[in-house]
Amino acid sequence: MKIAGTPVSLSRLAIPVIGMMVVVAxxxxxxxxxxxxxxxxxxxxxxxxxYPLAFLVNDLTNRRFGPAVARQVVYVGFALAVALSIGLATPRIxxxxxxxxxxxxxxxxxxxxxxxxxxWWHAPLAGSVFGSALDTILFFSLAFAGDPDMSFPVTYALTGITVPLWMGLAFFDFLVKLACALVALIPYGALMGWLKPWGSALPQRPAA
Incomplete structure (x- = not known):
């Protein structure tokens, strides 16, 4: 089959889709x-x-098949992950x-x-950082804002700053995601030679 002119087999897309679903669930x-x-x-x-493993899966898919195919993987992974997560977590989460x-x-x-x-490292690192920032803001605010069990005030000793628990969790969650984005460059770099980049047949500067 072709997605936006890119030939791709469904069997090859099964791996990233399943990977996305498992990581998110x-x-x-x-x-x-x-x-x-x-x-x-x-x-x-x-x-x-x-969760940062989802960005690694996404970036490798984007590198190999291009943005149109990566978006389709995200859409399918999103639908399956939500359906599976409703049975494993609360509907709100x-x-x-x-x-x-x-x-x-x-x-x-x-x-x-x-x-x-x-x-090679610019695209996966920047994509993960910006994507993680948006993901963290949306998830923690939608999942926990107003929840009494997650909104009691917490004061952090080193700064004296007091915030609701979910905001503190969101901040430190993002810091971990930044660290994971850096660590994920190792497997991404190791797999670059195996995954021929999308559009590599066209004359261009070295692709990420």
Missing amino acids: ASNVLVQYPVEHFGLNEILTWGAFT ALASGTAFLFGQLLDIGVFNRLRRLS
């Missing part, structure tokens, strides 16, 4: 569990460590996650595609 479950070690229960949830996932991943695709002809 797992993150929706894990975001409900704070990290209890080292006093991090008011700072981090386990979902912060799994599932819908908040689906909304954040959709807009965050689409922003990642747009940023990646604009920067893909720069040095």
